[in-house]
């Protein structure tokens with residue numbers, strides 16, 4: 581049997597698992613090396629993987645980029661290769677050209693997160709299961725467990741919700757915050773990790789990432805208002821997802837922002853979801869608790885998720 585190497589390529593860290601050992605290296609990314617060209621960063625990535633993947637191995641890569649998983653073409657990633665659209669990057673072709681002996685398999689990191697979530701937390705009766713990650717970026721992915729598929733569009737995408745316009749009752753200064761993609765008032769401009777500071781600034785709220793949880797625990801009103809504001813677009817998004825898909829039985833919420841504020845994020849999110857606003861609302865607190873799973877640090881393992889996708893646990897399909 582060939583060796584399997586699992587790789588998680590994020591904006592900050594490149595993690596490589598082989599056997600029981602995990603090696604963590606600084607990512608060759610735009611975040612780490614501002615000013616370095618995308619071509620140069622890609623060359624560094626290929627050199628590093630070439631060094632770490634043994635002859636004839638299978639390499640499953642969870643990749644923090646919008647990605648067409650069927651042909652291994654990356655459609656860009658701000659954290660990895662810079663904000664400007666870099667055009668299509670034929671990542672699978674580049675890796676296969678350098679190392680034709682390796683069986684490369686590229687998986688988007690949200691897809692890998694979804695596979696890990698479904699493996700760990702889906703119940704036998706769950707029909708559709710979604711995973712929403714809230715970290716430096718925001719994206720969701722939904723799997724149809726009834727047919728073991730993750731449907732994607734003609735470009736290979738699904739659930740790129742971070743760059744939709746945020747639904748929010750916040751003041752205009754919040755609604756017009758810029759997004760890393762160049763847009764304005766996107767879900768990511770209000771609810772992502774970097775956005776919390778930006779929202780705090782325009783609301784004139786003192787914010788410190790290290791003491792935010794303890795301020796919330798102490799019942800600080802400004803901190804509660806800040807949390808309510810950054811959670812609102814996420815709650816509206818989830819409300820829409822559930823409204824449009826009556827078979828959506830389970831939604832995992834992960835990523836550094838949600839996991840880091842775990843109990844506070846869960847209380848705020850489930851509270852907003854259970855608000856009754858019209859006769860059409862069916863989200864009782866019990867139903868919300870049944871659907872929503874707030875992930876704790878360690879619940880989601882994208883390396884295991886990438887392996888599961890490569891093993892056929894869920895099939896990404898354009899059909």
Ligand SMILES: [Zn+2]
Pocket residue numbers: 742743744759760761762763764766768769
């Ligand atoms: Zn955006």
